[in-house]
Amino acid sequence: MATELTWLGHGTWSIATGGHHVLLDPFLDDSPVAPVKADEVKADFILVSHGHFDHTADVEKIARRTGATVVGCFEICEWFRAKGIDRVHPMNIGGGCAFPFGWVKMTIAHHSSMLPDGTDGGCPCGFLVTIDEKNVYFACDTGLFYDMKLIGRAGIDLAALPIGDNFTMGPDDAIEAVKLLDPKRVVPVHTKTWPVIDQDPDAWADRVHVDTDADPVVIAPGEKITL
Numbered sequence: 022m023a024t025e026l027t028w029l030g031h032g033t034w035s036i037a038t039g040g041h042h043v044l045l046d047p048f049l050d051d052s053p054v055a056p057v058k059a060d061e062v063k064a065d066f067i068l069v070s071h072g073h074f075d076h077t078a079d080v081e082k083i084a085r086r087t088g089a090t091v092v093g094c095f096e097i098c099e100w101f102r103a104k105g106i107d108r109v110h111p112m113n114i115g116g117g118c119a120f121p122f123g124w125v126k127m128t129i130a131h132h133s134s135m136l137p138d139g140t141d142g143g144c145p146c147g148f149l150v151t152i153d154e155k156n157v158y159f160a161c162d163t164g165l166f167y168d169m170k171l172i173g174r175a176g177i178d179l180a181a182l183p184i185g186d187n188f189t190m191g192p193d194d195a196i197e198a199v200k201l202l203d204p205k206r207v208v209p210v211h212t213k214t215w216p217v218i219d220q221d222p223d224a225w226a227d228r229v230h231v232d233t234d235a236d237p238v239v240i241a242p243g244e245k246i247t248l
C-alpha cells in the first residue's frame with residue numbers, strides 16, 4: 022500500500038503507511054494554519070524533534086487519547102513519562118531503530134530544545150525515516166549544516182526542509198541544503214505560520230528548479246504527498 026504523507030502545516034506531518042499512523046511534531050489546536058484539530062488525528066507513533074511548543078503542544082493530549090508511543094530524544098521522552106505517558110521510545114542523535122512502520126534514524130539539527138516549562142529538552146533533531154526502502158528526511162527545525170551531505174548519501178526520495186528563516190534556515194540556505202542532500206523531491210515547510218517566517222514557497226520552488234536537480238513539491242496544509 023502506498024505511503025501517504027499529509028502536511029498539517031508548520032512542521033507537522035501525518036504519515037499513513039501499511040495501516041500505521043505516524044505523527045511528526047503535532048502542533049494543531051493553536052496553529053493558525055493547521056487544517057485539523059488534535060482530537061481528529063490518528064496516531065500510533067508520535068515523533069518529536071525538539072521541545073518547543075510549536076512542536077510539542079499537542080503531543081500529550083494525542084498520546085493520551087490514542088495510546089501512541091512518543092519517540093524522541095531521551096530528555097523529551099522522560100518529560101512525557103513524568104506526565105504519565107507510559108509509552109515512550111527514547112533515542113538519541115545518530116541512533117536508528119526499527120518500528121512497525123519503518124526504520125527511524127535520529128539526525129543532528131542545529132537549533133535549541135527547551136521544553137515549555139523550562140526543562141532541558143536535550144538535543145534537537147531531525148529524522149531520516151525509511152519506509153518500504155524509500156528514504157524521507159525531515160530536517161525539522163535547523164540551520165544549514167554541511168553534514169547534510171552525509172545524510173544525503175542514504176539516497177533521499179523526499180526531503181522536508183524549513184524555509185521560514187528567523188528561527189531556521191531561510192530560502193537561501195534551504196537551496197544550499199537541497200544541493201547537499203540531493204533529494205529526488207523536496208517540500209518546503211515551517212513557513213506561513215506567522216508573519217516572521219512568511220516566505221514565498223512557489224518562488225523558492227522556482228529556484229529549486231533552476232539551481233538544483235530536485236523536484237520541488239509545494240503543498241498547502243491538509244494536502245498530501247504519495248511516497
Ligand SMILES: [Zn+2]
Pocket residue numbers: 032073075076162188211
Ligand atoms: Zn519550530
